[in-house]
Amino acid sequence: MIHTEFVLPVYATKILDKTYQHKAPSNIALVKYWGKKENQIPANPSVSFTLTKSYTETSVKLFPKKNTTTYSFDFYFENKLNESFRAKIHAYFERIAVYLPFLSEFHFEIRSENSFPHSSGIASSASGMAALSICLMQIERDFCPEISDDFFWKKASFLARLGSGSACRSMLSDLVVWGEHTDIQGSSNLYGIPYPDKVHSVFAQYQDTILLIDKGQKQVSSSQGHNLMHGHPFAKERFEQAHSNISKLKKALHQGDIESFIQIIESEALTLHAMMLTSLPYFILMKPNTLSVIERIWRFRKETKIPVCFTLDAGANVHLLYPKQYEEEGITFIKRELVAFCENGEYICDEVGATL
């Protein structure tokens, strides 16, 4: 299905002698997207924190087209020509070409690099697809200067979603919602929106320390995992639970109710992995050290009453979340008790913040 509101009627195709460049941040979901319908429509709404220190920076330069292939581009990752992403970018161009007709008119030199080590086990598809989509929108804006900022960001998020679902949340604001939800005004399955409701100041600059438990390649990709939600015995209940967790989260965010926040966030993380454990074929992405870290977090929280909690993405790494006011205690705890469970003792100190 083509969403005609994102197809602009007039198009010039002159070469623009400019390099387009943008940074897009990583995000960590509080309420998880796991399961999708056709055309990257999420099976349930999700909400994420935007991170400030983990990001992808991408540049795109236009050249006259070199050959007759439909899409012509070179992709450089960390300054080296990279063929392994070629198929993914080609598929992405194919999917979005109806919305950006200039894609078949030029040769593109795309250069991308991450602020975090490539081998950290942190997925860069969200920040990478978001950064590329924003660059493509900058080009579109040069062809059609009359487009509004509102249209620019809506379409950037719309395009990013077509590259990777969670990428549509890697822009816009420090808290982003993607997927229709009755309690979130303006929410859409087609793009992310800045979280529109009031958020208590305790959540400002919330700390996210990413504990790198396992930096290896995952055995099951997110795409495969999403697919396994089709016909999953608990899918219906899971999708309903995500809706209800967003309503609960909205209240907790408004009131600064960290206790409820923790309960929702940890339950979401464990449910995500419970879906993996109960898929057919079933799979486990957590590692023994993931569980050891979770146990330590629970013990520390009980003993000290400091509200540290965790979330997980589709992998073994643990995101330790805590309020800015406990930054010092958080780091001391990590160094004393958690670093031993991290691969080569590595972790990344990040925090929640607006887009770069």
Ligand code: DP6
């Ligand atoms: C567990 O966005 O990576 O991180 O749309 O297939 O590219 P695709 O999937 P992706 O899935 C992210 C899953 C998650 C939860 C989340 O970020 O909401």
